[in-house]
Amino acid sequence: SQTIHQWPATLVQPVGSPLSLECTVEGTSNPNLYWYRQAAGRGLQLLFYSVGIGQISSEVPQNLSASRPQDRQFILSSKKLLLSDSGFYLCAWSVSPGSKTQYFGPGTRLLVL
């Protein structure tokens, strides 16, 4: 069966510090991968998605970036965090091509102080 991992689970970082969040998927090959951000009490905002290694599509301009160095690894990064980057970051995957069902990881809660 497929499993999606995210780490760390919780992160507290000072403003201006760098960020690296990691997501890995097990049990499938060539998945579509997604990064979402969820602000407190709000819906999910799509940040990036990837249909393959090295292929990244960005949905909103921001100081975040994403990379996919391996088939089942998706990384969210920032060189300098802003206060507004605080939130709950969710990684998700779906089968490509085929079923459109999207499965979410457990999330990383980021607090920028």
Place this chain on the structure above:
Amino acid sequence: GENVEQHPSTLSVQEGDSAVIKCTYSDSASNYFPWYKQELGKGPQLIIDIRSNVGEKKDQRIAVTLNKTAKHFSLHITETQPEDSAVYFCAANTGNQFYFGTGTSLTVIP
């Protein structure tokens, strides 16, 4: 692009009653509509989905209906239980992208 609206934002029901959450979408090209349940501090979990060639789908106490002409779809939970309390999100899928509603916080009162 696609725009998904979800109502209500909060919903309280007595245990055993039914709960209905409604979503509308704008892009007629959207053809897949999942519903997610999110408990506090956890990632969303898929609970039911429906594709554009189907009008209704049911899984035990949960059902989803889709009206393609009106571009709206709804989640129905019958015989609600306290463990149904959570935030529910609808979504619409076009191509590789998913567009989410803003969520409904459901509280089931014992």
